[in-house]
Amino acid sequence: MAILKIEHLGIAVNDATAARKTFELLLGKEAYKEEPVVSESVNTIFYELGESKLELLEATNDSSAIAKYLTKNRPGIHHMALLVDDIYTEIERLQGLGFQFINPEPKEGADNKLIAFIHPKSAGGILLELCQERKG
Numbered sequence: 001m002a003i004l005k006i007e008h009l010g011i012a013v014n015d016a017t018a019a020r021k022t023f024e025l026l027l028g029k030e031a032y033k034e035e036p037v038v039s040e041s042v043n044t045i046f047y048e049l050g051e052s053k054l055e056l057l058e059a060t061n062d063s064s065a066i067a068k069y070l071t072k073n074r075p076g077i078h079h080m081a082l083l084v085d086d087i088y089t090e091i092e093r094l095q096g097l098g099f100q101f102i103n104p105e106p107k108e109g110a111d112n113k114l115i116a117f118i119h120p121k122s123a124g125g126i127l128l129e130l131c132q133e134r135k136g
Contacts (some may be wrong), residue, residue, distance in 0.1 A: 002090050007083035007113075007131050008046070008053035012066050013075050016058035020045055023056065031056075035110045042066050044110040055081075055110070079117070079127040087114050087132040094130075098122065106132070 013019035041064030059067035109115035113131040
C-alpha cells in the first residue's frame with residue numbers, strides 16, 4: 001500500500017495570529033514552521049504532534065480556496081492529508097478506481113511537499129490531499 005499515514009489535518013482559520021495563540025496554548029508548543037504558499041493564496045502554520053501534523057491555513061486574498069471555504073463554512077477542519085510514497089502512481093491508481101481529482105497533476109505545496117487534491121464528491125464528502133516529500 002502506498003498510502004503511508006495521515007500526514008496532517010488542514011484547519012481553515014480567519015485570523016492566523018489569534019489561531020496561533022490558541023493552538024500554542026492548547027498544544028503547549030510553538031509552531032515549527034510558517035510558510036506562504038503563493039500559488040494557493042494562503043499562509044500556513046505547522047505544528048508537529050507525534051508522527052502527524054496540524055496545518056493552520058489563512059487566506060491571503062478573497063479569491064483563495066480558503067477564503068471561499070470560510071464564506072460558506074465556519075473555521076475548522078478543511079482537509080485531511082495522506083502521505084504517499086509515489087504521488088504519480090497513487091493518482092493513477094485512484095483515478096482508475098473512480099476517484100476524481102481537483103488537480104490531477106501534482107503541484108508544489110507547503111512543507112517541501114508535492115500535492116494533489118481528491119474532490120470531496122468522490123471521497124465521502126471529505127477533501128483529501130495526497131502529499132509526497134519532494135526529492136532533492
